[in-house]
Every structure is written in structure tokens, then in C-alpha cells.
Amino acid sequence: xxxxxxxxxxxxxxxxxxxxxxxxxxxxxxxxxxxxxxxxxxxxxxxxxxxxxxxxxxxxxxxxxxxxxxxxxxxxxxxxxxxxxxxxxxxxxxxxxxxxxxxxxxxxxxxxxxxxxxxxxxxxxxxxxxxxxxxxxxxxxxxxxxxxxxxxxxxxxxxxxxxxxxxxxxxxxxxxxxxxxxxxxxxxxxxxxxxxxxxxxxxxxxxxxxxxxxxxxxxxxxxxxxxxxxxxxxxxxxxxxxxxxxxxxxxxxxxxxxxxxxxxxxxxxxxxxxxxxxxxxxxxxxxxxxxxxxxxxxxxxxxxxxxxxxxxxxxxxxxxxxxxxxxxxxxxxxxxxxxxxxxxxxxxxxxxxxxxxxxxxxx
Numbered sequence: 001x002x003x004x005x006x007x008x009x010x011x012x013x014x015x016x017x018x019x020x021x022x023x024x025x026x027x028x029x030x031x032x033x034x035x036x037x038x039x040x041x042x043x044x045x046x047x048x049x050x051x052x053x054x055x056x057x058x059x060x061x062x063x064x065x066x067x068x069x070x071x072x073x074x075x076x077x078x079x080x081x082x083x084x085x086x087x088x089x090x091x092x093x094x095x096x097x098x099x100x101x102x103x104x105x106x107x108x109x110x111x112x113x114x115x116x117x118x119x120x121x122x123x124x125x126x127x128x129x130x131x132x133x134x135x136x137x138x139x140x141x142x143x144x145x146x147x148x149x150x151x152x153x154x155x156x157x158x159x160x161x162x163x164x165x166x167x168x169x170x171x172x173x174x175x176x177x178x179x180x181x182x183x184x185x186x187x188x189x190x191x192x193x194x195x196x197x198x199x200x201x202x203x204x205x206x207x208x209x210x211x212x213x214x215x216x217x218x219x220x221x222x223x224x225x226x227x228x229x230x231x232x233x234x235x236x237x238x239x240x241x242x243x244x245x246x247x248x249x250x251x252x253x254x255x256x257x258x259x260x261x262x263x264x265x266x267x268x269x270x271x272x273x274x275x276x277x278x279x280x281x282x283x284x285x286x287x288x289x290x291x292x293x294x295x296x297x298x299x300x301x302x303x304x305x306x307x308x309x310x311x312x313x314x315x316x317x318x319x320x321x322x323x324x325x326x327x328x329x330x331x332x333x334x335x336x337x338x339x340x341x342x343x344x345x346x347x348x349x350x351x352x353x354x355x356x357x358x359x360x361x362x363x
Contacts, residue, residue: 012064012283013063015065015079016037017036019072020097021095021132022133023131039286041287041302043075050086051086052306054087056305062089065093066092069094071094077110081110083110090112094115095116096116096117096140096142106147107147107156108154114158114159115190119164121173124138126170127140147160161188162186162188163190164189164190165193165194171227171230171234175234175237186247190249193258193261196327196328211325212325224262239252239255261331269328274325274330276322277319277322287303288300291315
């Protein structure tokens with residue numbers, strides 16, 4: 001049994017479930033309740049959580065504001081400034097639908113890295129339909145280009161990145177998106193596989209999955225099958241582009257794992273060992289702490305110190321459950337680290353022959 005790390009590696013503040021989008025890749029927007037906002041942690045409660053984390057972790061840790069759409073919290077800049085003042089490095093993400101009035105604040109804030117969701121570049125309809133809001137492509141593109149321009153003019157150090165979900169309708173957009181990033185000197189791009197939308201429920205109504213009995217929905221499996229051959233070809237091209245110097249944040253190991261996944265999703269359960277229980281520490285909008293967003297909370301930041309939650313019996317139970325988990329979210333970026341030591345390359349080699357046959361049409 002591996003020794004539990006003394007501290008997590010990835011800290012996430014899911015500061016709101018609220019969102020303006022109606023994404024086909026997420027179900028949070030279906031569950032918005034009238035009193036949702038009133039149940040969220042207050043500014044002072046988030047600051048106390050930051051203080052507690054600082055006392056436990058020390059300085060220099062990165063953490064990310066996520067959601068929902070984090071910029072719907074009017075105190076996000078106050079929280080970012082406070083986090084920075086006590087020694088944290090702050091990242092955030094956004095769908096960019098409503099941030100145009102906030103451009104100046106973003107540039108001048110303590111947020112050091114901003115990931116903007118963009119699912120296409122050649123065809124605006126693909127992005128708009130995936131986000132469920134007409135005009136979302138135009139707003140996301142404007143945000144990327146205008147923030148980049150303002151950053152350069154003001155010599156800000158804000159990192160501007162693109163986050164892209166891969167699905168059948170946009171698989172041919174992946175390479176043009178990388179070319180767009182390079183051509184416009186955007187910091188980088190991160191790809192993530194399409195996941196079961198049922199995994200992304202609002203925390204206030206979330207009924208956590210029985211992960212040991214999980215079965216991939218037939219519709220999702222058919223989607224993967226419909227794009228598998230082309231996806232493997234595209235990922236090979238992304239690997240070549242990364243080798244040539246394009247700023248693709250996914251590691252080679254993760255990209256290779258994607259090829260295994262598209263060849264046969266079930267193989268990834270043998271290839272990737274889920275390690276989120278030993279690396280992740282996420283606080284949801286209501287103070288509940290999760291090591292895995294698909295599993296039950298392991299404590300609440302309002303009631304307990306984070307270091308106590310990290311080693312309590314509920315956390316131990318969560319870590320044990322990851323060993324029998326049958327979900328495919330282990331392919332998501334939260335389960336990958338810079339050294340990707342959890343990726344079993346010896347298992348990967350077993351599938352190289354079958355991938356080759358698949359591409360040649362002999363399988």
C-alpha cells in the first residue's frame with residue numbers, strides 16, 4: 001500500500017454551481033435552485049478556508065477557482081487578492097460569456113492563469129451548440145483575443161489558456177485550435193475527453209454515483225465509437241505538434257492514454273490507476289470537501305481543519321473506493337500529474353498492436 005502524501009497536490013475551490021450556459025457536456029444548469037446562492041460560502045468563510053489551507057500547506061501552492069462559472073461570484077477578485085496576499089498562486093476558468101465588463105479587473109487582479117473554454121475555431125456553430133447558448137463562440141473568442149491584447153499592452157503576466165473538450169462534432173477542430181493558439185501567441189491549450197454528463201451535477205443536489213457498479217451510458221459509448229478512428233489519427237498529430245514545440249499542456253503519456261481509450265474505453269480501467277484520492281482536495285460552494293467529485297463529501301471546511309479532513313475515516317473510505325471504481329473519469333485531467341507516474345506504460349505496450357490494426361482497418 002502506497003504511503004499517503006502529507007499534503008494534496010491539487011487544490012480546487014468550486015465557488016458556485018451557478019452558470020449561464022446549457023452545455024450538453026454538463027448537467028449543472030438543469031439543477032439551479034432559487035436559494036442556491038444563499039447557501040454558498042460567504043466571502044469571510046472562503047477567506048477562513050484560505051487561512052486554514054495556508055496554515056496547513058504553507059506558501060507557493062496553486063489553487064483554481066472553478067464552478068459553475070466562477071466569475072458570477074462578485075467577490076472573486078477580493079478572494080483572489082486575499083489568496084495572493086497570503087502566499088497562494090491563483091488560477092481560474094471561465095466560459096467567458098459574461099466577462100467582457102471585467103476585462104480590466106481580470107488583467108489587474110491577482111489571478112495569474114485563466115483558462116477559457118473553447119470547443120471550436122473553424123465553425124462557431126459547434127461551440128455554440130455544445131455550450132447551449134447562441135453567441136457563446138463570439139464572446140469566448142473576443143475574450144481570448146482582447147485579454148491577450150490588453151495583457152501585452154499592460155505587460156501583465158496573466159497566462160491565457162484554452163480548454164477544449166473533445167467530442168465527435170469537434171474532433172477535426174483540435175489541430176486548428178492548436179494552430180490558433182500558436183499563431184496568436186496564446187499561452188497554451190489543454191484537451192479533455194468528453195465525460196458522462198451525469199457526472200457534472202450541481203453539488204447542492206448531487207447524488208453520488210455507485211462508482212464500483214458504474215456502466216458507461218450506451219449513448220456515450222456510441223459517441224466514442226463513432227469518433228475513435230479519427231480521434232486516434234488526430235491525437236497522433238497532436239503528439240507531433242507537441243514535439244514540434246506547440247504549447248499543448250497534455251503530457252505525452254496522457255495523449256497516448258487517449259489513444260488506448262479511443263481504441264477500447266474499457267482498456268483504460270486496466271491502464272490508468274485512479275489517484276485522485278491522494279492528490280486532490282476540492283471544496284464545493286457549500287463548504288463540503290471532496291477528494292473525488294463523483295464520490296461523497298469527506299468533511300466540511302466550516303466544521304473541521306483541512307489537515308484533519310485529509311486523514312479522517314471518510315477520506316480513507318474514499319481512497320479505498322477508488323480501487324474498485326469503474327468510472328472512466330480517470331482519463332480527465334485531474335488524475336494526471338506532470339510526471340504521470342501513475343500511467344502504466346507496460347500495459348500501454350500491450351495495446352500498440354491492436355491500435356495499429358484498428359487504424360489499418362483490420363479490426
